[in-house]
Structure formats: structure tokens, C-alpha cells
Amino acid sequence: MTVSIPAKTEVLIEALPYIQQYEGKTFVVKYGGAAMVDEELRETFAQDVTLLKKIGISIVIVHGGGREITDIANRLGLPTHFINGQRYTDQAMMDVVQMVLAGKTNKDIVAKINRHDGEAVGVCGIDADVLRVTKAGGVDLGLVGEIARVNDAFLTLLLRNGFMPVIAPVGVDASGQAHNINADIAASAVAAALRAEKLVFLSDVRGVTAHGALVQTLGQSQARSWIASGIISDGMIPKIQSAFTALAAGVSKVHMIDGRVKHSLLLEIFTDEGVGTQIVHEPADQLREESA
Ligand SMILES: Nc1ncnc2c1ncn2[C@@H]1O[C@H](COP(=O)(O)OP(=O)(O)OP(=O)(O)O)[C@@H](O)[C@H]1O
Numbered sequence: 001m002t003v004s005i006p007a008k009t010e011v012l013i014e015a016l017p018y019i020q021q022y023e024g025k026t027f028v029v030k031y032g033g034a035a036m037v038d039e040e041l042r043e044t045f046a047q048d049v050t051l052l053k054k055i056g057i058s059i060v061i062v063h064g065g066g067r068e069i070t071d072i073a074n075r076l077g078l079p080t081h082f083i084n085g086q087r088y089t090d091q092a093m094m095d096v097v098q099m100v101l102a103g104k105t106n107k108d109i110v111a112k113i114n115r116h117d118g119e120a121v122g123v124c125g126i127d128a129d130v131l132r133v134t135k136a137g138g139v140d141l142g143l144v145g146e147i148a149r150v151n152d153a154f155l156t157l158l159l160r161n162g163f164m165p166v167i168a169p170v171g172v173d174a175s176g177q178a179h180n181i182n183a184d185i186a187a188s189a190v191a192a193a194l195r196a197e198k199l200v201f202l203s204d205v206r207g208v209t210a211h212g213a214l215v216q217t218l219g220q221s222q223a224r225s226w227i228a229s230g231i232i233s234d235g236m237i238p239k240i241q242s243a244f245t246a247l248a249a250g251v252s253k254v255h256m257i258d259g260r261v262k263h264s265l266l267l268e269i270f271t272d273e274g275v276g277t278q279i280v281h282e283p284a285d286q287l288r289e290e291s292a
């Protein structure tokens with residue numbers, strides 16, 4: 001696709017107010033799905049986060065990697081058990097999770113970003129106690145942690161010195177035991193601890209859909225009823241729930257965007273249209289009705 005010179009300048013000018021607005025702010029990006037697997041999308045993602053960093057936005061990435069874990073576990077002859085769509089993590093599986101996420105997946109992402117001069121530094125939650133956990137309550141999922149504390153001082157140290165932290169969602173408890181953490185929940189906790197301006201979830205869907213249509217703005221009461229009725233299910237549930245946790249903790253905006261679309265991150269941030277679903281406390285029209 002060739003873009004004419006006037007169209008190019010128009011796009012750049014449209015980006016200017018956003019660049020001014022976001023300079024010095026922190027964005028947390030949950031990186032998952034096809035954007036982490038497809039070679040071309042991996043490349044454009046690395047370009048996008050590097051560009052955002054170069055214009056003065058502090059970028060923190062929290063990545064998933066469920067597919068690679070399942071793949072390597074299979075190769076090692078280790079069966080994967082899912083309970084309500086969530087991976088049961090015994091010690092043998094935890095060893096694989098730590099090796100794959102903190103070793104392979106994390107370093108592949110860092111290497112890719114640094115080829116574009118993004119100055120990425122990979123850590124997992126064990127490094128500097130970045131993600132301190134306790135065993136997750138509710139259904140017993142084995143060594144799955146819920147976040148008790150984020151070492152935001154360490155992340156800020158990296159950001160202030162021009163580095164881009166890339167976090168693998170492996171946490172550690174008070175005894176030193178490693179735990180697996182849902183990457184959406186980890187991203188939300190990091191965004192909350194850093195009082196991020198934006199939390200962006202990159203996934204393999206257009207955003208939140210209901211009855212086949214894309215939902216542009218989703219508020220909490222609507223989300224609750226759609227989770228109850230099954231319109232929102234599976235992997236979308238932790239995303240939505242952690243989106244509201246982040247909003248309650250002071251994160252200004254949460255977005256679900258389509259990681260299968262090249263440069264969707266830039267489109268969301270720098271154009272008036274935006275893409276995907278924006279998660280808000282309550283949609284503006286509902287707030288007006290309530291206060292009327
Ligand atoms: N209402 C909904 N709108 C959009 N997606 C939904 C909805 N309800 C359920 N989903 C499911 O949620 C999935 C997204 O979560 P999923 O955990 O699979 O992806 P991810 O978090 O991007 O990847 P990973 O967990 O591997 O990091 C979608 O693929 C879709 O099948």
C-alpha cells in the first residue's frame with residue numbers, strides 16, 4: 001500500500017496532540033496471542049513499542065506465553081490439566097513455566113525489541129521481587145499465585161534510566177517458591193502499582209464482542225451481567241476483571257485491542273478513531289442518567 005504525501009503528513013499531524021498528551025506518561029502493555037507468535041507481528045510490535053518509548057512514553061510490557069508452555073510441556077511428555085480454563089500448575093509444570101516464560105519467551109521478546117534499539121530489559125517476577133505473591137485463593141490451581149506486592153521502585157528505576165522492562169508473569173512467595181501468574185492479572189497489578197496512564201491488552205480478538213458486534217465502550221455493570229450470562233467467558237474474564245481492578249486503582253484508561261492487526265497499538269494511541277474496546281467505570285451516558 002502506498003500512501004500519498006499529504007495523507008502521510010495528515011497522519012503525523014493527527015498524532016501530535018497525543019504525543020504531547022502522553023509524553024512522560026507510563027503505558028503498560030499486556031502482550032499475548034498472535035502478536036507474540038507471528039513473525040511479522042512480532043516485528044511490528046517491537047517497532048511500535050520502541051517508537052512509543054522514543055517519543056517519551058515509559059513502556060512496560062507484561063507477556064503471556066501459554067501456547068509455548070503447552071508446546072514444550074507436551075514435548076517433555078508432561079500432560080497439561082485445565083480447571084475452568086485455567087492451567088493446573090504442579091511443581092513439574094512450574095519448572096516448565098519458569099524455564100519457558102522467564103528463559104525462552106522473555107528473552108526472545110527482549111532480543112526482538114533491542115534489534116530496534118528499544119533498550120528492553122527482561123525480568124520475571126522473581127528478579128528484585130518484582131512480583132511477590134501468595135497462593136491464589138478459590139479453586140486450587142496448585143502453584144498459581146495472586147499478587148501481594150509489586151516492586152514499583154525497581155521498575156521506576158529502570159524506566160527513569162531509559163530502559164523498557166519486559167516482565168514474565170512468574171512470581172515468588174515469601175519462602176522463595178516460584179508461582180505461575182495469569183499475565184492479565186500481572187499486567188493489571190503492574191499498571192496499578194505504577195499508576196499508569198494506560199493499560200492495553202493485545203489479544204487475538206477485535207475487542208470485547210457481544211452478539212457478534214464489537215463493543216466500543218464497556219462499563220462495569222454491563223460487564224458483570226455479560227460475565228454472568230456467558231457472553232463474556234474463558235480468557236476474557238480475567239482480562240475484564242483485571243481491567244476494573246486497574247481502573248479502581250487509578251489507571252486512567254484500559255483498552256482491549258486486536259493484536260492480529262499490524263500496528264494496532266499505534267492506531268489505538270495516535271488516531272482519533274482508536275480501535276477495539278475501551279473499558280470504563282461506567283459509560284458516560286449511563287453516568288449522566290444516574291446523576292439526573
Ligand atoms: N465477549 C467476548 N469478546 C471477546 N472475546 C471473548 C469473549 N468471551 C470470551 N472470549 C474469549 O477470550 C479469548 C481471549 O483470552 P485468551 O486468554 O484466550 O487470550 P490472551 O490472554 O490474549 O492469550 P494468553 O492467555 O495466551 O496470553 C478470546 O480468544 C475469546 O475466545
Ligand SMILES: [Mg+2]
Nearest residue numbers: 032064184235
Ligand atoms: Mg489469557
